[in-house]
Amino acid sequence: MVPSDSICTRHEARARIERTFNxxxxxxxxxxxxxxxRAVVLIGDDVLPPALVLICDGLGQIDLGWIEKSNVLRETVFANVAPLGWRAAAYKELVSTLNIALPVSHYDDLFDAVSMYHWExxxxxxxxxxxxxxxxxxxxDEVDEEMLPSAMNARRPDWMLAANAAPLKDxxxxxxxxxxxxxxxxAALKAHDFDNGAWQLDLELLWKYVPDYRDRPSEPPLTLVPFDQFARELDEINRPGMEQGFLDVAGFCQLDDADKVGAWFASLKLGVKFLLAAQDLLNFDPAGL
Structure with missing residues (x-):
């Protein structure tokens, strides 16, 4: 006979499985x-199979560390300011890659949103x-010149401009x-059956599981746009997200096949490997050279 203390209810078994998964x-x-x-398990119903969702609990500007340090700080305690070309290259790389795994916006997203909001x-x-x-x-004659596109573009720090990026050889x-x-x-994450992995996002499918997300604005909770230079625009465009919730989903995977669980974990590991590479770039210390 099975010992009584090893027998558990269906609810207890599910709780143990969820703890092990988490x-x-x-x-x-x-x-x-x-x-x-964090990962959330969506149970599904008679029509929808279970699904796994990756949620981003971060909010605001990603700390760009050494990339944001200005040359005006050379005379302060922050003496080790990297050359502009290095900082611009690192920023360019983050802008072009990071949104494969994180719900994050960049300057072009902000500019497009401001354009639609103010300039039709x-x-x-x-x-x-x-x-x-x-x-x-x-x-x-009364239009505020600071509200025009050229003025907004002019506020970008030099390290935000891709044209200033140095080549790797330098x-x-x-x-x-x-x-x-x-x-x-x-490249590895993008090539790894991305459509069936941990980092995909099918909004139509997500809405079937979590209808509340249909009413949320499309803005992501994270941004690579520096708040110091664009506080007004970021506050304005992100106000609906602050009030109604951001699109904070980093990935959604429907488990319509048992084999997908293993594939999901493999994809999760590849995504974290990518994010750790981004973290390593952000943690670069010019003072260590």
Missing amino acids: DAVLDILKPFDIVDL GEVTDEGARAALVEWFCQDG MPPALANRIRALRKAH
Whole structure:
């Protein structure tokens, strides 16, 4: 006979399985500490199979550390400011890769949102001025020049401009190798059956499981846009998210096949490997050269 203390109810068995699953996920996610990620199991119903969701609990600007340090700090305690080309190259790499695994926006997203909100989709000063006059009843002579596209673009720090990025051959090996590692990890994650992995996101499918997400704004909770230079725009565009909730899902995977659990964990590990490469780049210390 089976000992009575080894017998558990269906509810207890499910709780044990969920604890084991959560422990395994947390063990994989633990080394990545830039933002908090967690996995949630969606039970499904008679029509929908179970699903796994990765949720991002972070909010605001990702700390860019050494990339954001300005040359004006050279005379302060932060004496080790990396050359502009290095910082621009690192930032460019993060912008082009990070959203494969995190719900994060960058400058082009913010500019497009401001354009739709204020300028009816216009991207030139002339078009934006005409939109402000026509739709907001502003006098052409009273349009705030600081609200025009050229003024917004001009506020970008030099390290945000891809044109300022240095080639890898002009970097110290410690930095160049970090960028190479990030590119390699990004390519590996992208190539690993991405459509059926931990980091995909099918909104239509997500809404069937969690209808409340249908009413949320499309803005992600994280951004690579520096708050110091774009506080007004970030506050304005993200206000609906602050009030109604952000699209904080990093990945959604429907478990319509038992074999998908193993594939999901393999994909999760690859994604974390990529995120750790990004974390390593952000933790680069010019003072250590």
